[in-house]
Amino acid sequence: MGRFAPSPSGDLHVGSLYTAAASYLDARANGGRWLVRMEDLDRPRVVAGSAAGILGTLELFGFEWDGPIVEQSKRAESYAGALDALRSRGLTFDCSCSRSWLADEERYPGSCREHPLVAAVPTATRLRVDPGPIMFADRIQGMFRQDVAAAVGDIVLKRRDGLIAYVLAVVTDDAAQDVTDVVRGADLLDNTPRQIYLQRLLGFGAPRYAHVPLLTEAGGKKLAKSARSVRLNAQAALPQLVEVFALLGLSPGSELLHASLPEAWRWAIRRWDIHRVPKRMALQLTA
Numbered sequence: 173m174g175r176f177a178p179s180p181s182g183d184l185h186v187g188s189l190y191t192a193a194a195s196y197l198d199a200r201a202n203g204g205r206w207l208v209r210m211e212d213l214d215r216p217r218v219v220a221g222s223a224a225g226i227l228g229t230l231e232l233f234g235f236e237w238d239g240p241i242v243e244q245s246k247r248a249e250s251y252a253g254a255l256d257a258l259r260s261r262g263l264t265f266d267c268s269c270s271r272s273w274l275a276d277e278e279r280y281p282g283s284c285r286e287h288p289l290v291a292a293v294p295t296a297t298r299l300r301v302d303p304g305p306i307m308f309a310d311r312i313q314g315m316f317r318q319d320v321a322a323a324v325g326d327i328v329l330k331r332r333d334g335l336i337a338y339v340l341a342v343v344t345d346d347a348a349q350d351v352t353d354v355v356r357g358a359d360l361l362d363n364t365p366r367q368i369y370l371q372r373l374l375g376f377g378a379p380r381y382a383h384v385p386l387l388t389e390a391g392g393k394k395l396a397k398s399a400r401s402v403r404l405n406a407q408a409a410l411p412q413l414v415e416v417f418a419l420l421g422l423s424p425g426s427e428l429l430h431a432s433l434p435e436a437w438r439w440a441i442r443r444w445d446i447h448r449v450p451k452r453m454a455l456q457l458t459a
């Protein structure tokens with residue numbers, strides 16, 4: 173079971189098309205199902221109409237998802253249940269440190285873990301993270317190892333403004349949806365060890381992970397803010413899809429540009445081999 177989990181904070185761009193195509197091809201080539209989950213938890217960042225826009229674009233590009241679209245905004249009870257399970261085992265603590273107070277810290281210094289607060293102020297909930305390495309074999313990037321306690325410290329599970337943190341939501345959802353294969357952008361590679369740490373505490377099975385390179389502009393600039401990434405042109409879905417197939421290492425020939433969209437997908441599914449995806453954290457688009 174694979175999944176694509178966009179945040180509805182804007183339109184789908186070529187970088188997200190790349191990630192979506194990788195997870196779709198990986199699921200379909202392995203005879204698996206493919207889900208779409210709207211990660212609309214971070215309310216302040218949600219852009220009205222964006223979720224519908226993303227689904228419309230996916231459809232026009234020929235993606236076919238299985239089952240209903242799960243929206244994180246409707247899953248508060250599940251996240252609260254997971255948080256309570258951790259809290260009742262004494263694995264969490266309240267933290268009143270503000271973002272600005274922590275701004276210069278590379279990792280959480282443990283202030284509220286060691287000195288529980290007394291005053292009634294808005295608090296975040298943090299997980300007590302024990303030292304020790306977390307290791308996993310990423311299917312594209314290879315072995316990855318991180319000591320979460322040393323790298324980030326006690327992670328936030330619920331923010332001071334009451335929002336559930338991404339890490340808790342994603343782990344709860346991947347488990348609830350029986351996701352076996354997470355294929356997503358390399359920006360989340362170093363977030364994965366803390367997800368695995370949390371999965372182990374919650375007794376969830378760990379999916380396999382594959383992190384595809386992040387696409388950047390030709391000069392290496394971030395895509396999301398550049399003109400190129402603003403909007404995909406669904407009227408010209410095929411050439412953009414063929415470009416994405418090329419960047420996934422599938423070496424499409426120019427004759428694919430004359431195929432229909434379903435034919436192009438069938439070709440790519442037959443051809444898919446995750447070992448062909450460039451083993452890099454970033455990949456520049458050709459100008």
Ligand code: GLU
Pocket residue numbers: 176177178179211342355356357360
């Ligand atoms: N919602 C995240 C994003 O759009 C992706 C999370 C994931 O794939 O685990 O960056």
